[in-house]
Amino acid sequence: MAEAGSVADASDLRPAGAEIEEEKRRDAVSGEPPFKQPRRRDGGLRAALRDALFAALVAAVLGFFFLGLRTEIGPGGLVLSTRWGLFATAVAIVFAGRLLLRLFVFRDARPRTVTAAAPGWAAALTALGRLLGPGLLVLALAFPFLILWLFPQRDRQYLDLAILILTYVMLGWGLNIVVGLAGLLDLGYVAFYAVGAYSFALIAQNFGLGFWLCLPLAGLLAACWGLILGFPVLRLRGDYLAIVTLAFGEIIRIILLNWYDFTGGPNGISGIPKPTFLGMDFSRGEDGVAAFLGIPYDSIHRFVYLYYIILGLALLTNFVTLRLRRLPIGRAWEALREDEIACRSLGINTTNTKLTAFATGAMFGGIAGSFFATRQGFISPESFTFLESAIILAIVVLGGLGSQIGVVIASVVMIGGIELLRNLGFLRDIFGPGFDPTQYRMLIFGLAMVVIMVWKPRGLISSREPSAVLKERKLIGADMVAQGEGH
Amino acid sequence: MESARPRWDLDPVLTVEHLMMRFGGLVAVNDLSFNVGRGDITALIGPNGAGKTTVFNCVTGFYKPTSGRIVMRHGEKVGTGLIEDLTRSGRQYLARDGHAAFLLERMPDYGIAHHARVARTFQNIRLFGGMTALENLLVAQHNKLMLASGYTIAGVLMLPGYRRAKQEAIDKAVYWLERVDLIERADDPAGDLPYGAQRRLEIARAMCADPHLLCLDEPAAGLNPRESAELNELLQFIRAEHGVSVLLIEHDMGVVMEISDHVIVLDYGVKISDGPADFVRNDPKVIAAYLGVEDEEVELVESALETREAGI
Ligand SMILES: Nc1ncnc2c1ncn2[C@@H]1O[C@H](COP(=O)(O)OP(=O)(O)O)[C@@H](O)[C@H]1O
Ligand SMILES: [Mg+2]
Numbered sequence: 178m179a180e181a182g183s184v185a186d187a188s189d190l191r192p193a194g195a196e197i198e199e200e201k202r203r204d205a206v207s208g209e210p211p212f213k214q215p216r217r218r219d220g221g222l223r224a225a226l227r228d229a230l231f232a233a234l235v236a237a238v239l240g241f242f243f244l245g246l247r248t249e250i251g252p253g254g255l256v257l258s259t260r261w262g263l264f265a266t267a268v269a270i271v272f273a274g275r276l277l278l279r280l281f282v283f284r285d286a287r288p289r290t291v292t293a294a295a296p297g298w299a300a301a302l303t304a305l306g307r308l309l310g311p312g313l314l315v316l317a318l319a320f321p322f323l324i325l326w327l328f329p330q331r332d333r334q335y336l337d338l339a340i341l342i343l344t345y346v347m348l349g350w351g352l353n354i355v356v357g358l359a360g361l362l363d364l365g366y367v368a369f370y371a372v373g374a375y376s377f378a379l380i381a382q383n384f385g386l387g388f389w390l391c392l393p394l395a396g397l398l399a400a401c402w403g404l405i406l407g408f409p410v411l412r413l414r415g416d417y418l419a420i421v422t423l424a425f426g427e428i429i430r431i432i433l434l435n436w437y438d439f440t441g442g443p444n445g446i447s448g449i450p451k452p453t454f455l456g457m458d459f460s461r462g463e464d465g466v467a468a469f470l471g472i473p474y475d476s477i478h479r480f481v482y483l484y485y486i487i488l489g490l491a492l493l494t495n496f497v498t499l500r501l502r503r504l505p506i507g508r509a510w511e512a513l514r515e516d517e518i519a520c521r522s523l524g525i526n527t528t529n530t531k532l533t534a535f536a537t538g539a540m541f542g543g544i545a546g547s548f549f550a551t552r553q554g555f556i557s558p559e560s561f562t563f564l565e566s567a568i569i570l571a572i573v574v575l576g577g578l579g580s581q582i583g584v585v586i587a588s589v590v591m592i593g594g595i596e597l598l599r600n601l602g603f604l605r606d607i608f609g610p611g612f613d614p615t616q617y618r619m620l621i622f623g624l625a626m627v628v629i630m631v632w633k634p635r636g637l638i639s640s641r642e643p644s645a646v647l648k649e650r651k652l653i654g655a656d657m658v659a660q661g662e663g664h
Numbered sequence: 665m666e667s668a669r670p671r672w673d674l675d676p677v678l679t680v681e682h683l684m685m686r687f688g689g690l691v692a693v694n695d696l697s698f699n700v701g702r703g704d705i706t707a708l709i710g711p712n713g714a715g716k717t718t719v720f721n722c723v724t725g726f727y728k729p730t731s732g733r734i735v736m737r738h739g740e741k742v743g744t745g746l747i748e749d750l751t752r753s754g755r756q757y758l759a760r761d762g763h764a765a766f767l768l769e770r771m772p773d774y775g776i777a778h779h780a781r782v783a784r785t786f787q788n789i790r791l792f793g794g795m796t797a798l799e800n801l802l803v804a805q806h807n808k809l810m811l812a813s814g815y816t817i818a819g820v821l822m823l824p825g826y827r828r829a830k831q832e833a834i835d836k837a838v839y840w841l842e843r844v845d846l847i848e849r850a851d852d853p854a855g856d857l858p859y860g861a862q863r864r865l866e867i868a869r870a871m872c873a874d875p876h877l878l879c880l881d882e883p884a885a886g887l888n889p890r891e892s893a894e895l896n897e898l899l900q901f902i903r904a905e906h907g908v909s910v911l912l913i914e915h916d917m918g919v920v921m922e923i924s925d926h927v928i929v930l931d932y933g934v935k936i937s938d939g940p941a942d943f944v945r946n947d948p949k950v951i952a953a954y955l956g957v958e959d960e961e962v963e964l965v966e967s968a969l970e971t972r973e974a975g976i
Contacts, residue, residue, distance in 0.1 A: 505802075505809035508795075512803040515792035522724060522786075523804045523873050524778030643796045647838065647850040651796075657855040658794030 225279035233272035240267050310582055317343075317488055321481045336480040340487055340552065342592045344545055347491040349572040349584035351541030354498055356570065357579035358507065359534035360514025360659065361411070362419040365426025366569055368406070369399040369539040371433060371561035373546025378446040378556055379439075388452040388551050392544060399543020400536040407535035411528060426566055433558040445557025449550050451479065452486060487548055494541045495581055501537070503644050510534050511579075511644070515659045564619075571622055575629050577636025579658075586638070595621060670939070672701030672926050675741050677877055677909045678723070678782075683732035685718050685933075692718040693933040696732075700877065700926075702740065705903055705910045707920040707941075710930035711953065716913045717787055719930070720879055723911075724784045725773035732769065736780040738876060739763035778807050783875035785866045787882050787913075793855030797846055797865055800854050801837035804872035809833055840868040844898065860891045864898070871902065878902065880912040896923045917954070921945060929953065 245264035248255045316323075324335045348370065355363045376395040380386050386394075410421050433440045440446070451458060501507040509530045512520050520527050550556050572591060576583025629636065640652040676699035685693040693715045700706045708716050721727040723734055735747055742763045750758040750765050757766040757779060766780040776782050792800050802809070812829030841847040844864035849857060854865060863883060870878055880899075884892050900923060902908050914920040920927065920941070927944040929937040931953040937944050944950055 504813055505806050506813075508799060508803055509806050511795060511799075512792050512806075515794055516790050518726070519786070519790040519792065520803070521726075521773045522777055522784050522790075523806060523869070524774050525803070525806050526774050526778075641794055643799055643851065645796070645798055645802055645834065647798050647834070649851050651851050653794055653796070653853045657853040 221280070225276055228279050229272050229276035232275035233268050236271035237264075237268045240264055313582075313585060314492075321484055325477070325481075332477055333480060336477070336484055338593060338596050340480070340484050341596070342588050343484070343487040343491050344549060344552075345569065345572060345588040345592050346585055347487065347494050347545045347548075348542060348569045349576065349588055350491065350494045350498060350581060351538050351545065352569050352573050353538075353579060353581070353584055354501075354510070354541070355534055355538035356573055358498075358502065358514065359510040359531060361531060361534065362422070363535075363538070364419050364423035364563075364566055364570065365406075365429075366422075366538070366542055367561045367563070367566040368426040368429040369403060369542030370546040370549070370565065371429055371558070372399045372402045372539075373543030374550040374556045374561070375433060375440060375446070375546075376543065377547035377550045378449045381450050382446065382448075388450060388547075392547055395547035396540045396544040399546065400540035402543075403536040403539025404532055406539075407532045411531045411535065423563065423566070426563060430558050430561050433561070441557075443557060443559075445555055445559075446550075447555040449554050449556065451554065452482070452551050454482060483552055487552075490544055490548060494544075497537075497541075498581065506530070506533060508644055568622070571626060575625065575636055577633075577638040579641060580636065580638035583636055583638035587636075591622065591625065670701075670926070672699045672704055672706070675702045676700055677702040677737055678911070679733075679735040679737075680719070680723070681733040681735070683719065683722060683734065684730045685715070685722055685727060686730045691933055693722070693729075693930075696930070696933070696935050698928050698935065698938060700909060700911050702737075702909055703903060703907060704925040705899060705912070705923050706926045706928065707912055707914055707924040708928050708930060709914050709917055709920060712915065714930040715933040716915075716930055717881055718933075720784060720881055720913065723768060723776075724782055724879060725768060725771055725776040729769050734768040736766040736768055736776075736782060736877065737763070738765075738781070777873060777875075781874060781876040782879060783870035783873045783877070784879040785863075785870055785881055785883060787885070789859075789862050789866055791854040791862055791866055791869070794853055796851050797841060797854055797857070798834070798837055798850045800865060800869050801840060801872045802833055804869045805833045805836065808874075836872060840871055843901070844868045845894075860887055863887065863891075863895075867898065867902075871906070871908070875908055877909045877911060880910065882913050882915055884914065899923060917945070 241264070244267050245259060245261060247258050247260055249258055250256070320339055321336060324332050324339075328335060348366070351369075352363065352366045355361050355366070373395040376398040377388070377391045380391050380394060381388075406422075406425050410418060410425065413421055434442055436442070498507075502511075509520065509525050510533075512523075512525070513527060513530055513534075517527055520530070549560070553560075568591070572584055572587040575591065576585070576587035635658075640654055641658045642652060643650065678700040679697075680699075681697050683693055683696040684691065696715075696719065708719060710716050718727065722729045722732075733751070737747075738759075739762055742765055746758060746760055746763060747765045750767060755767075756770045756775070757764060766776070768776050768780060768782070771780065777784075792803060795803070809829060813826045838847065838850070841850050844861075844867065846857070846861055846865055846868070849861065854862065857865060863886075867878075867880065867883065870880075883899075884895055887895060899910055899912070903910055912920065912924075924941050927937075927939065927941050928935060929944055929947070929950050936949045936953055937947040939947075
């Protein structure tokens with residue numbers, strides 16, 4: 178072939194090029210198929226336009242009655258009014274959305290290799306990933322002081338929001354043990370949250386015990402309920418497991434609603450004691466914490482204290498989960514998610530292993546529940562609907578099953594993001610003064626789910642970190658990791 | 665030697681007696697009895713659908729047999745007295761004078777692996793694909809590690825006893841990874857390994873469970889001739905160095921003849937031949953069973969016969 182420096186003529190170049198092509202193809206095929214195919218460009222825009230038009234047509238047909246026409250009660254009976262503006266906007270949104278999706282998301286439906294990121298990028302990303310956890314921890318520890326310093330007027334609102342987010346982080350981490358590690362799809366996790374909350378409220382009311390004594394008791398009681406519910410349920414597989422756990426969540430709520438003498442029924446339980454600090458409460462008086470510490474009284478102190486309690490509880494959940502993952506029990510949970518039959522062939526009692534996962538998850542749910550009760554000071558069955566289970570599960574799934582940091586990101590985005598929407602005044606200018614973005618919470622949740630599932634089907638952070646390493650820690654891609662029952 | 669009872673009848677590690685497994689109207693295994701000798705490599709062969717995997721599933725507790733008795737013995741020459749006492753007592757196992765006997769048809773599958781120490785592999789490989797090769801071998805040592813971790817409590821506190829046990833478990837995993845030539849891939853997910861490596865890893869995983877009897881379901885399926893030869897070496901090593909009895913299923917007669925001490929042939933759920941490899945190879949009933957089934961195997965049997973006749 179052409180020597181370096183010499184000018185190659187066309188007839189020389191072609192075979193050389195063809196040879197390289199040939200080699201590349203051979204390499205690609207001998208490695209892991211399938212190899213990347215060149216993107217087809219011909220007629221892309223045209224096809225996309227046709228597709229978008231079709232989608233807009235479907236939207237127009239469907240929306241004609243729903244959006245275009247409206248019946249109103251007028252003076253002489255029903256009056257038909259039209260809303261062509263709204264109708265046209267909806268159709269236009271569908272057209273544009275479908276066109277954009279076609280052009281930028283569904284570009285190539287053919288299988289394609291995800292080529293590894295350039296080494297520099299990958300290294301930078303993993304380094305960033307390593308820093309993310311500690312960075313968030315430092316931020317979380319300093320958060321109340323940052324808030325007091327930056328937003329002295331709105332401190333209470335932001336602290337409240339942070340406490341809410343951390344509660345969901347803890348719940349997400351608790352559920353992650355059951356769904357992410359053991360691979361058991363539990364749609365009734367809120368039952369244990371409720372058991373924890375009511376245990377604390379009832380023990381505090383009837384026996385006068387304080388928060389710190391009730392907290393472990395509530396956790397234990399919830400774990401016991403986990404065992405009781407788990408025992409009959411865990412024989413089921415797949416979708417059946419999901420349906421029965423869903424039913425159990427509802428049963429617990431309905432019992433709470435109807436057992437009036439014991440739980441107060443729909444009226445709930447109020448006057449739940451606040452947590453104390455070394456036996457002192459956060460009051461203005463002589464024996465309050467402020468007086469003890471010699472600082473001027475401020476009602477915000479109690480919120481700062483609550484914040485650190487839930488932060489501590491969430492970190493405890495995380496610490497225990499990470500520890501358990503490296504212990505035989507955690508490894509057995511993951512093995513169970515991968516292949517239950519293989520587990521049994523290795524002498525692992527799968528029923529017990531599932532029960533421990535269920536009970537551990539339930540315990541953290543219960544502890545989070547009793548924190549919820551003490552923070553609110555009032556609980557009623559309304560707080561423990563299926564929607565809560567769905568939100569917690571959505572956080573776990575969006576974050577990436579089994580990923581601890583993913584749960585944090587998902588909680589911050591989903592809970593914090595939606596609460597912050599309230600402050601976006603300009604949305605009112607667009608959608609009218611009656612618009613309350615929090616009312617669209619579920620819609621936004623659903624949209625976020627769809628977007629994540631299209632973009633990253635296994636959640637934000639889907640790679641798995643091995644629990645034991647011989648020489649080199651390698652992340653395991655999501656395509657290898659099984660998801661367990663009922664997914 | 666011909667007149668004496670064969671070794672596997674004198675000191676069996678596993679005895680299957682009158683095993684019957686029925687699926688609705690289909691009798692997959694019918695009145696099957698055989699012994700697996702202690703320290704032997706025993707092969708269970710037969711055409712596709714003969715009921716070999718079903719026998720394995722009965723032995724390892726994944727199926728509850730319709731009828732029959734399956735006895736596993738620990739210790740040399742376990743007396744029949746112990747076994748009769750056990751059968752009458754209604755218990756799952758009985759230990760006496762350093763001997764123990766287990767009635768596998770009464771035990772749950774995980775109990776068979778844990779207490780009776782029967783480990784197995786699967787015809788379609790069942791590794792924990794999303795876990796690394798090392799983790800796969802650690803999961804196999806679950807019960808030992810659970811005990812050492814004080815059912816998790818000592819483990820959460822990282823007490824020294826647990827740390828020592830964990831190191832031993834890792835050492836054992838490393839030992840088996842080296843034996844099956846996968847030490848370089850210890851930190852790779854099992855699902856990422858090539859097919860032959862997955863088969864070897866599954867055997868290593870079963871060995872990490874410290875079995876007395878290792879049951880392999882078609883371990884040579886899908887292997888190339890070189891890999892097959894390596895597998896034979898591995899099995900002989902397992903038997904020689906670790907004193908583990910091996911029961912393997914094979915579909916292809918050629919592979920097993922070299923290494924098996926004892927061959928049992930199954931057809932339509934019925935035992936049609938039982939004896940040393942040489943005896944079985946020339947058994948007319950076996951040749952007939954294979955005749956109607958697959959040309960390759962018939963040719964194998966015939967060529968084996970021809971070479972023998974030529975030798976005589
Ligand atoms: N779980 C089952 N349910 C119904 N029939 C089964 C089941 N398992 C095996 N069989 C039947 O039993 C027969 C023997 O199967 P198998 O033991 O897998 O054969 P082999 O392993 O020798 O190829 C086959 O006819 C098969 O269809
Ligand atoms: Mg089979």
